[in-house]
Amino acid sequence: MARIIDKEEKRCDIARASIELFCDKGIQQTSMDEIAKSAGVAKGTVYLYFKNKEEIIFAIWDMIAQRHHEAFGKRITEHMRAKEKLLDFFNFSECEEEGNKEQVLKLYQHFISAMLIDKTGLYSAYFESFFQEDFDFISGCLHEGVAKGEFLIDDVDLLTTSIMLLLKGLLVRAKASNMGFYEAQTLLIKHVTFLLNQCTRSLP
Template sequence: MAIIVNKEEKRSNIACSCKEILLEHGIKNLTISQIAKTAGVGKGTIYEYFKNKEDIVFEIITMFISEHEKKLFEITDQNISTKDKLFHFFYMIHEDENSNKQLNIYREFLAISMTNGTQEMVDFNIKCRGKFTDILGQIVKEGITKGEIHTEAQDMVSALLTFKLGLVVETHTAALDPKDEITRFLDALFKLIEIKEEK
């Protein structure tokens, strides 16, 4: 009797087993041979489940994003202020060693995308941006509903995400302290969007 293999599950298992070597070697230095060895399969098997190395990298980055999303949803469910939720949204990727390793992979992905990226990379980036826009939009919408911030803040969701992505680059290239930058940004922003109690 033939063994039925769940292709999506096998694909996910291969990518999952390679998360650490991606963090260790980076995108450019990662090879199909390393991936196959780490996953405990032959190189030919890798190509049964992935088109190329980039496809595996996309799958692993998607796993990192899913982990990040889960943490963000935990924050959005907390009973804290909108300003605090936004702080966590911006800072979470900088807060510990594992997050910093993932951040370095994302920086490398951005660098490759900007210098010799493919349409596939652009499409992947748009998909990722959509996920974070949704979470950020949810935080802002809830802040409006709770009467903490003005309705017009909804129009700033895309710009807020652009700040987060710019911070990913600037904290690396200009050696900025993410916590200080986020705090200054949110203090200035909330002077504009926060609903002040009337005295």
């Protein structure tokens, strides 16, 4: 009897097998032939699941995002204040648990580099759609905090955008300053905390 292949699982396997290549060589320098070899499949098989290298990169980030949201969902409780939720949202400890924290940071930096030289607009479009969910969550938490009297904010959208720009910019700085995962996350939380403290009200 022929073995039934789970297409989504196979797709994820190929994407995972590409991560180390992208981290070591960069996105532009990694070929589909190398990806196929790393995944242990024929090049034609890779094209059965992905039209191009960009789709593989996007699939990797989709998996990383899903894992983060699942881990975050297990940590939060209905009794947590909005500020606590927001700060915990920037806790990427699941990367440490899986031993790939430095890979995730390096992969993100390669993604940014590829986006800056991309002329197709694919990276920029995905980048913005990727962060839209984060924007919506942060905005929702800030609105929740305002409604409960925890925050006093004149412009929630502006503060949300500021936090998003901080996130994107700090990770670029991490590349320029050769920061490791811990240093980058600590600095991110420090600055997000500072922004939130400016609009946090004292509650009993």
